[in-house]
Amino acid sequence: MSRIHRNQKTAMLAALSIATLLSACGGGGGGTSGAQAPANALTGVAVDGYLQGATVFLDVNRNGTQDASEPVTTTDLNGRYVLDYSGITTPITGLPLVVTGGVDSDTGFAFVGQLSAPVEAARQAQVVTPLTTLVDAMVAQGLAPDVASAKQKVATALSLTVEQLSADPVAQIANNPGIYTTTVALQRSIQLLASANAASGETSHASQERVIKALATAIQSQSSPVNVSDLVASLPLSSSAEAKKLALAITNSVGGRLESKDRDGAKAALRAMDEIRARMESDHTLNLTDAAVKIDEERGKNKTRPYYYLVLNGSIQGIPGGTITTLTQPVNTAGRLLASNCFQCHGTGGVGGFDKIRGKEAAEVKEYLRKTASSSIMAAHAQGYTDAQLNAIITYLQQ
Numbered sequence: 001m002s003r004i005h006r007n008q009k010t011a012m013l014a015a016l017s018i019a020t021l022l023s024a025c026g027g028g029g030g031g032t033s034g035a036q037a038p039a040n041a042l043t044g045v046a047v048d049g050y051l052q053g054a055t056v057f058l059d060v061n062r063n064g065t066q067d068a069s070e071p072v073t074t075t076d077l078n079g080r081y082v083l084d085y086s087g088i089t090t091p092i093t094g095l096p097l098v099v100t101g102g103v104d105s106d107t108g109f110a111f112v113g114q115l116s117a118p119v120e121a122a123r124q125a126q127v128v129t130p131l132t133t134l135v136d137a138m139v140a141q142g143l144a145p146d147v148a149s150a151k152q153k154v155a156t157a158l159s160l161t162v163e164q165l166s167a168d169p170v171a172q173i174a175n176n177p178g179i180y181t182t183t184v185a186l187q188r189s190i191q192l193l194a195s196a197n198a199a200s201g202e203t204s205h206a207s208q209e210r211v212i213k214a215l216a217t218a219i220q221s222q223s224s225p226v227n228v229s230d231l232v233a234s235l236p237l238s239s240s241a242e243a244k245k246l247a248l249a250i251t252n253s254v255g256g257r258l259e260s261k262d263r264d265g266a267k268a269a270l271r272a273m274d275e276i277r278a279r280m281e282s283d284h285t286l287n288l289t290d291a292a293v294k295i296d297e298e299r300g301k302n303k304t305r306p307y308y309y310l311v312l313n314g315s316i317q318g319i320p321g322g323t324i325t326t327l328t329q330p331v332n333t334a335g336r337l338l339a340s341n342c343f344q345c346h347g348t349g350g351v352g353g354f355d356k357i358r359g360k361e362a363a364e365v366k367e368y369l370r371k372t373a374s375s376s377i378m379a380a381h382a383q384g385y386t387d388a389q390l391n392a393i394i395t396y397l398q399q
């Protein structure tokens with residue numbers, strides 16, 4: 001064991017710590033990305049949820065777009081980036097690090113926002129989130145004299161500490177779920193407002209930038225802490241009242257699940273809230289509740305209305321990927337095999353499918369026998385059984 005000479009050992013440790021330093025990306029914990037970062041590299045993580053395959057570039061001329069001469073890279077599956085800036089000879093501290101595109105790993109949906117952060121002197125383990133985007137906007141707009149005071153201002157306005165502002169929101173979920181909830185509620189409000197206030201022919205980037213500017217201005221004049229919903233409600237933009245409701249519903253549903261240590265439930269809630277927002281963005285006449293109701297209708301959930309209840313009280317009952325239905329099998333299994341046919345459409349065991357057929361309602365299947373087979377798929381299906389077989393199914397389902 002102790003065959004290694006002392007100086008060899010020291011050299012190995014030194015090499016190890018340099019490697020650790022270079023590859024410490026500060027993102028999400030768990031493993032390094034393998035390849036060592038070059039000496040002149042910015043490292044860190046892009047987070048809404050972790051943004052996979054997002055473009056990260058150093059906006060040297062601060063024009064918001066990636067020019068050919070500007071260093072660019074792509075995030076890995078955990079949102080981490082290693083950006084080689086060795087081609088840049090001018091000072092980079094304070095320049096915007098910009099993130100666009102990719103996929104939000106918490107929802108599986110494409111990320112259509114644009115995030116930024118002013119490059120820190122440390123150049124390592126830097127997070128880029130909707131919160132750092134506000135910091136960057138405050139500096140860029142001249143609303144704060146420097147990065148440190150911009151951070152202080154944004155943190156105080158949103159009841160966070162400066163450390164929390166620069167933390168990885170996903171990595172902090174267990175200890176402080178509020179950072180993540182604030183982050184995702186803020187980003188969704190920005191996207192909804194950008195879409196509602198887009199001028200014709202304007203790029204989504206340009207309209208988002210206007211919303212972010214308005215937020216930075218609101219934060220500058222904010223004298224006491226405010227939550228995201230009240231902050232967006234205060235903006236002089238159209239649909240700010242809907243953005244407030246959206247932020248509240250996200251805080252309620254996603255925040256509520258995280259408080260209950262239900263990370264999967266929080267993801268399901270966020271995914272569903274994103275579907276509702278996308279519906280509002282594609283049809284500007286829909287308010288939050290109407291968009292939720294519309295999705296329920298389109299999915300044939302007029303009775304259980306999971307999206308409506310998600311918006312109303314944060315419930316994830318019936319939301320895809322939300323609650324896992326555990327089944328206890330009834331004692332009498334006589335009609336079970338016959339009934340398993342029904343579960344192909346109505347969900348395992350007749351629950352959690354497109355409609356609930358367990359219990360009293362099971363007998364309604366007989367009503368379909370009076371209809372013609374061509375009148376509905378359900379009628380066609382029911383005709384395939386004998387009366388005795390349908391009775392066996394009903395008895396099984398009614399236990």
Ligand code: HEC
Pocket residue numbers: 339341342343344345346355356357361362363364365376377378381382393
């Ligand atoms: C091919 C998919 C499919 C299968 C298989 C199927 N159903 Fe249906 N079921 C439907 C659809 C679609 C409706 C709604 C039809 C309508 O409104 O006319 C429905 C409606 C019902 C309803 C009325 C529900 C309500 O809330 O009004 C009952 C009860 C029902 N099915 C029971 C069954 C039973 C029992 C079986 C097995 C024998 C079965 N279904 C198999 C698709 C299916």
